[in-house]
Amino acid sequence: MRGSLAAAYAWLDERFDLGALVEFARHKRVPVHRGSVFYYAGGVTAFLFLLQVGTGILLLMYYRVGTDASYESVRYITTKVPFGWLMRSVHSWGANLMVLFVLLHMLSVLFMKAYRKPRELTWLTGCALLGLSMAFGFSGYLLPWNELAYFATKVGTDIVGQVPLVGHWLLRLVRGGDEVTGATLSRFFGLHVAILPALLTSLMGVHLLFVQTQGMAGADRAKKTMAFFPNFLLRDAIFWLVVLNAVCALAVFFPWELGKKADALASAPTGIKPEWYFLSQYQFLKVLPGRIGPVAGELVGIAVIGAAGLVFALVPFWERLVPEGRRDRAVELFGWVSLAVLGAMTAWGYLS
Amino acid sequence: MSLLLALALLAAPAGADTCVKCHSTLEDKHALILRSFSRDIHKEKGLTCVSCHGGDSAKEDMSEAMDPEKGYVGVPSPAQVPEFCGKCHSSPAYMRRFNPSLPTDQQAKYRTSTHGIRLQAGDEVVATCASCHPAHSIRPAKDPTSSVYVKNVAETCARCHADTKKMAPYGIAVTQAADYRASVHGKALLERGDTSAPTCNTCHGNHGAVPPGVASIGMVCGSCHVGNMEFFKASPMAGPWERRGFHACATCHTAHGVQKPTSALLAGSGALCARCHKPGSKPLAVAASMKGGLDGLKAAYDGAEGSVRQAEEKGMDMAEARDALDGARMSMFQARTAVHAFSAEAVAKISEEGKGSADKASLAAREAVKDFRNRRLGLGLSTFVIAFLAGAVYLKVRELEEKD
Numbered sequence: 001m002r003g004s005l006a007a008a009y010a011w012l013d014e015r016f017d018l019g020a021l022v023e024f025a026r027h028k029r030v031p032v033h034r035g036s037v038f039y040y041a042g043g044v045t046a047f048l049f050l051l052q053v054g055t056g057i058l059l060l061m062y063y064r065v066g067t068d069a070s071y072e073s074v075r076y077i078t079t080k081v082p083f084g085w086l087m088r089s090v091h092s093w094g095a096n097l098m099v100l101f102v103l104l105h106m107l108s109v110l111f112m113k114a115y116r117k118p119r120e121l122t123w124l125t126g127c128a129l130l131g132l133s134m135a136f137g138f139s140g141y142l143l144p145w146n147e148l149a150y151f152a153t154k155v156g157t158d159i160v161g162q163v164p165l166v167g168h169w170l171l172r173l174v175r176g177g178d179e180v181t182g183a184t185l186s187r188f189f190g191l192h193v194a195i196l197p198a199l200l201t202s203l204m205g206v207h208l209l210f211v212q213t214q215g216m217a218g219a220d221r222a223k224k225t226m227a228f229f230p231n232f233l234l235r236d237a238i239f240w241l242v243v244l245n246a247v248c249a250l251a252v253f254f255p256w257e258l259g260k261k262a263d264a265l266a267s268a269p270t271g272i273k274p275e276w277y278f279l280s281q282y283q284f285l286k287v288l289p290g291r292i293g294p295v296a297g298e299l300v301g302i303a304v305i306g307a308a309g310l311v312f313a314l315v316p317f318w319e320r321l322v323p324e325g326r327r328d329r330a331v332e333l334f335g336w337v338s339l340a341v342l343g344a345m346t347a348w349g350y351l352s
Numbered sequence: 353m354s355l356l357l358a359l360a361l362l363a364a365p366a367g368a369d370t371c372v373k374c375h376s377t378l379e380d381k382h383a384l385i386l387r388s389f390s391r392d393i394h395k396e397k398g399l400t401c402v403s404c405h406g407g408d409s410a411k412e413d414m415s416e417a418m419d420p421e422k423g424y425v426g427v428p429s430p431a432q433v434p435e436f437c438g439k440c441h442s443s444p445a446y447m448r449r450f451n452p453s454l455p456t457d458q459q460a461k462y463r464t465s466t467h468g469i470r471l472q473a474g475d476e477v478v479a480t481c482a483s484c485h486p487a488h489s490i491r492p493a494k495d496p497t498s499s500v501y502v503k504n505v506a507e508t509c510a511r512c513h514a515d516t517k518k519m520a521p522y523g524i525a526v527t528q529a530a531d532y533r534a535s536v537h538g539k540a541l542l543e544r545g546d547t548s549a550p551t552c553n554t555c556h557g558n559h560g561a562v563p564p565g566v567a568s569i570g571m572v573c574g575s576c577h578v579g580n581m582e583f584f585k586a587s588p589m590a591g592p593w594e595r596r597g598f599h600a601c602a603t604c605h606t607a608h609g610v611q612k613p614t615s616a617l618l619a620g621s622g623a624l625c626a627r628c629h630k631p632g633s634k635p636l637a638v639a640a641s642m643k644g645g646l647d648g649l650k651a652a653y654d655g656a657e658g659s660v661r662q663a664e665e666k667g668m669d670m671a672e673a674r675d676a677l678d679g680a681r682m683s684m685f686q687a688r689t690a691v692h693a694f695s696a697e698a699v700a701k702i703s704e705e706g707k708g709s710a711d712k713a714s715l716a717a718r719e720a721v722k723d724f725r726n727r728r729l730g731l732g733l734s735t736f737v738i739a740f741l742a743g744a745v746y747l748k749v750r751e752l753e754e755k756d
Contacts, residue, residue, distance in 0.1 A: 078669050085669070086727075227756070234749045241742045245735055252731045255667040 025229040028215060031222035038108030039216070041101050043236040044243050048098040049204065051247070052136075055091040056193070059084075063143070065189040067182040070145035071261040078258060089251030095137050097247060099277045102130050110315065110335050113328065114217035120316040122210040125203055127313040132200045137275060139192040145185060150262035152274050153188075154180045159285065162298045179264070273349060280342045281305050283349035312338065369409045370417050371401040388489035397450050404436065431471060433480040434459050461560035477518070484508050500558075503541060505551040506532055531609035550576065573601040583692035613688065615650075618643040641696035645703035646687055652710035653680045659717035666724045673716035679709035 064073040077084035115123035142153045161171035176183030288297035322330045375382040406423030418424045428436040438459035462468040470478045491498035499508045510529035532538045540549035574581025617624045619640040629635040660673045683706025690698045
């Protein structure tokens with residue numbers, strides 16, 4: 001066996017110069033310190049993405065898109081297809097955990113200041129990956145065509161309509177008309193299973209290429225390091241196994257509910273709220289007054305949320321404006337204040 | 353008084369309504385009329401005092417303004433009220449200008465009502481238009497503040513019909529309003545706010561109000577409880593009851609205090625059937641059989657519902673079981689309705705169908721709970737495998753790190 005593996009390796013090495021790749025992997029080091037555990041967040045996110053792709057493909061075998069088929073097919077998947085309930089729940093829980101780990105990964109990068117030169121583009125691609133993950137969540141939420149999904153999409157896309165000048169055009173583009181209908185469902189389906197996977201896979205490739213090319217931040221000046229291959233990768237695998245088990249446990253004990261089929265003529269269920277990763281923004285928009293001066297309150301809210309997102313994404317660039325001695329503290333303060341505001345608004349949203 | 357009137361007329365702007373000008377200076381009763389009238393539907397539609405009372409509101413001189421030759425009729429007596437209101441409300445051509453969908457047969461119906469018949473016989477104590485539609489503060493029936501809004505009708509009727517003094521001369525009981533409030537209908541309307549539930553005028557009519565007689569009470573109840581009426585009419589009870597002058601529905605359910613029926617009405621202590629039928633008789637055996645069918649179905653439904661809820665609490669999708677439960681629930685309604693056919697076979701057939709649906713739901717719930725247990729078992733096994741794998745990888749890492 002060992003002999004045939006070695007022969008296969010030699011055959012490939014002759015053609016693709018695998019030796020250089022192996023040499024590169026052997027020399028890659030990961031810093032070891034008390035915050036090293038956060039390095040695994042990126043790997044777990046990648047694992048969860050693969051889990052989403054796998055369960056998503058299996059769901060696609062039975063899912064049918066359309067106002068008269070989506071809900072019924074998801075019900076069929078959860079009640080009739082062997083292990084369909086597991087695939088659907090793992091897919092839904094996995095999506096939430098993926099957004100959670102993207103956030104965790106980004107926050108650890110922010111607090112470790114790993115976004116600094118020469119890693120500005122790695123940070124920016126990470127921000128774009130966060131946006132794409134949330135878009136994945138939003139588009140996938142509508143696909144079962146249930147009551148909650150319908151109204152969450154209605155409220156979410158209403159916000160798009162508030163954008164000045166192009167708002168109505170954007171709204172029609174997203175919905176495929178003035179209302180959330182079967183046309184919206186088809187668009188979201190296409191977005192969820194074709195456009196977003198292509199974008200996210202490509203961008204993740206670029207992101208990983210940057211990480212591999214530039215190495216881990218601080219690895220060159222760390223007192224203690226660990227080999228990336230195979231030590232770090234094997235430790236990463238342990239986390240993947242733990243996360244896989246956690247997702248399965250969530251699917252068994254808290255299977256994702258399907259609820260009632262969407263009905264455009266029904267009134268919105270009371271206390272309807274978006275997914276947790278949109279809740280802080282939703283709550284912020286909800287508490288704003290109808291008008292702030294001459295401008296609609298919602299419009300001001302969208303501008304503030306957009307500006308906050310931009311400030312977050314541009315950290316590597318604006319932090320240089322802060323005197324060097326205070327730079328670390330300024331970024332940490334920014335990080336903690338952002339976390340506190342997001343946490344408080346999310347908690348408020350849940351409790352209100 | 354004359355001085356006050358003279359001063360009021362001098363102070364009033366030219367062209368203003370002199371009825372309002374003068375009456376606003378009079379004692380509280382008149383001021384109240386003016387205040388009330390400001391919200392009256394007639395005022396909203398552009399009518400004024402003279403539209404009903406006649407006279408000439410442009411004249412400042414009282415005798416000219418209230419000149420009978422100019423149609424002034426003043427305050428109508430109770431006997432005059434139907435004619436007074438009917439001047440407009442009985443005229444389709446006139447009423448069409450304001451509300452084409454408003455009926456114009458109220459006065460005609462009123463004449464046929466017990467109230468109207470007594471009024472024509474000279475009894476001026478009975479209800480006329482203004483008794484239910486208070487003059488000068490009339491609101492449309494759809495307005496929740498109206499005295500004839502569906503939720504206020506019982507209170508409006510009770511103003512007279514719950515008054516012992518007023519009802520004593522007629523020998524009419526005064527418990528109807530209280531009975532109604534405690535009834536299944538009253539609770540639905542007044543407590544739950546279900547405006548489709550019946551109130552006084554739903555059964556008695558409004559302008560043509562009469563107590564439904566034996567001949568019509570079945571029809572009255574049957575206008576909503578259609579199935580019950582159809583079964584009863586075809587039942588062996590219909591003929592004998594009609595001959596004996598029994599009310600088709602009220603004999604068992606009472607008229608105003610109708611309570612939610614249970615199977616206990618059929619058999620057991622306090623059963624209604626046993627009031628007339630002898631112990632050991634065939635009709636009582638039929639009643640006991642019907643009770644058995646209803647109780648058996650209810651027990652099967654309750655048991656299945658509990659099992660389905662238990663499975664749902666574990667997060668299992670029970671949509672199909674819920675559909676089966678809905679079927680069993682529908683059978684419960686149908687079986688209760690079929691009781692009015694007084695046929696043990698009819699009730700048994702529906703009850704068995706319902707039990708079949710309930711059993712189907714129970715089976716699905718049991719399967720779901722079993723499935724949930726299997727899921728937990730599967731999770732336990734996979735946790736074991738994953739823990740083993742994670743442990744093995746960890747040991748490998750330790751080995752590698754020790755080598756380093």
